[in-house]
Amino acid sequence: MSKPHPLVTAMLYGLLTIGAVIALLPFVWVLLGAFKSQAEIMAAPGAWLPRNFTNLANFLTLFTERMFGRYMANSLLVSAATVITNVLFATMAGYALAKLEFPGHKLVFGCVLAAMMVPYVALFVPQFVIIVQMGLVNTLTAVVLPIAVMPIGVFIMRQFADSVPDELLEAARLDGAGEFTIFFRIFLPLVGPAIATVAIITFLNSWNYFLWSLIVAQNQETYTLPVGLAVASQGARSTEYGLLLAGAIVVLMPVLILFLFLQKYFVQGIAGTGIK
């Protein structure tokens, strides 16, 4: 394309910059409050910079008095478990759907699509009833179970598996390799990037998972970080903005760090499928 008019270019940069400022504004706001004491915020709620950025009292209070260490451990445990189960089971299912002909594969794929489309609002109440029947209320297992194999992961793995040439697998079969050997020794090493994408999407989903954790893990011992923060923000001390904003930073940090290093996979994951 030929170069656009300088005025057009200037307008484009203007548009994009305004967009970027709006997108980033909350990250500025959070820095304004998280390092301030309650007294400092009450004195001037709208004031800009904190007196100093080294005032870590809010963070200390969160971890020593407000059980944020526990919430953090719970969140990490839930995320680690979901990433492991999703990567393993989604890879297996995606591979089966793309590379193994079997009766019923259309049905299974239909289930994958259906699971992606059913609105969650229609499911959380009966899911809770089922969890009660299983006797798992207020356990982290209950938080993990419904998202142990997310359809989005199966979908992504199936797309990637499709691009692995059939000849490779056939050759191994002719050499007498069993189906499991083919999967673990030949297929798995070829789909590293897809596994990274699924792992990241799963981590993101489970780390940010809110409504279900809120419903199923109702005692403080089993709160995940988002639930702990939400409960704190709605309790009697809901105006302790310094503490809450520090909590927000604690919740945001792990994902931000991952995003900085692995941006490519994040964008791939969403662009390749179009679904969260």
Added chain:
Amino acid sequence: MQQPSRWRATTAWLFVVPFMTIFVVFTAVSAMLALIYSFTDVGVADIRRPLEVDFVWLQTFTRVLTNPGFLKSVWTTALFVVIGVPLTMAIGLALAIGLNSGITKLRAVYRAAFYLPFITNIVAAAVIWQYAFTLSGPVNSFLASLGTAGPNWLGDPRMAMPTVIMLAVWRNVGTCMVLFLAGLQSIPLDVYEAARIDGATAWRRFTAITLPLLKPATLLVTVLMTVSFMNIFDEPYLLTKGGPLSSTKSVALWVYEQFGQGNIAPAMAGSYVMLAIVVILGVLQLRLLRVR
């Protein structure tokens, strides 16, 4: 091995069993359960004995469909969709076009910035917004420095809805942008070149080339955003708990509240009404966008 293809089919089923188990229990059975329970009077006391409920058939549905609170939440959700979806899509499209228009400097920075809200934890974002939009918070003190008094963003029934929608738009724009950008990048550049040689204006090129060729992406984004805004829960729950005066109470929030009060059957019936609307709208959208 005598029958390799049969063994292969067995392996395949072994491989899909974990997914299918979770799907059957937490999606298929759950959806059936919700439908069946919608026709009963199941309450919180019955959760532990789910087989001993009384069927009241359409009574629960009639109760829900004549409940003013529910009808108001349907109206509120419709507002969320009608305002939120086009707004999010328009901003997402504008940003995608901006990124795709041949600028080279800072492109990766802009893209990362637009994408950041999407990965931001919604609870953290809501806490930040709550602080920013308090009566004397950063937003209003900024407005004051410009010489205008800011409104009571989250406490005024007329302002709460726009504030909640702003958070939802902020959170969803990145998704739209990424998907539109992928769509834009799939349009071959020589089509534009040919149109330019034929003397087509920039606006004409946009309406005659970009928009039609962007249809698949638009379809996907429309469906995704509609579903996302119809299910809206996190933003109003976290910012306003549905208030003030129920002005931001979406259907999902109504369902959650009924569930919290132990009215299990109305909660399920309400969610099924919602599901029906989602399905009908989804089919309609697919039809409309395909036929044209």
